[in-house]
Amino acid sequence: MAVQSYEIIQRNPKYRELVHQRSVLGWTLSAITLIIYFGFILLIAYAPKFLGTPIGSGVITIGIPIGVAVIVSAFVLVGIYVIRANATYDSLTREIVEESL
Template identity: 40%
Template sequence: MSSTPESTADHYQRIRQDPRFIALVRSRSRTSWRLTLLVLATYFLFMGVAAIRPDLLHLPLYPGSHLSLGLPLGALLILITWLLTGWYVHRANTHYDRLGQRIIEESQA
């Protein structure tokens, strides 16, 4: 493929008009937004409980415990966020990137 500006622009235009590319962008965007909303909802829920009912987070884990319920819940929130991020990175590297590369290769032919 030559590298003239016209051919490059045509190449990008073919990729952007490819129905598979459009579906890929929509799928990736939908997944990103869903994960974003899920993480934000869990953080806001935690902060809402901390603001409205802090006594719930001060409850001991078990009778006689010096650890409150808020500590493992906060750690769980961080862990869930970390795991969701790892899942998305894995999904992007194994699924979205592979589909994008295939679309680019086929558009060059």
């Protein structure tokens, strides 16, 4: 019985659309994350003097806000996924389950 339900769900065009949408968003957010993190690492490796430049007359350097921005970007990207999942994916999943019963 469970195998039949799974096959019915897999044939549903809404399920295919859900899988496609989630895949595209997941890969996009993953690529953005990798670009941010590797970009920061490359900046550390190839421009340490730039990151060590003080801001104003204090002890804070340019690298500190950039590093904080890298961390904050991870939370922002997770937030984007959660908002999209709550707005689109949950309702689409509910529709798929209701149609397969």
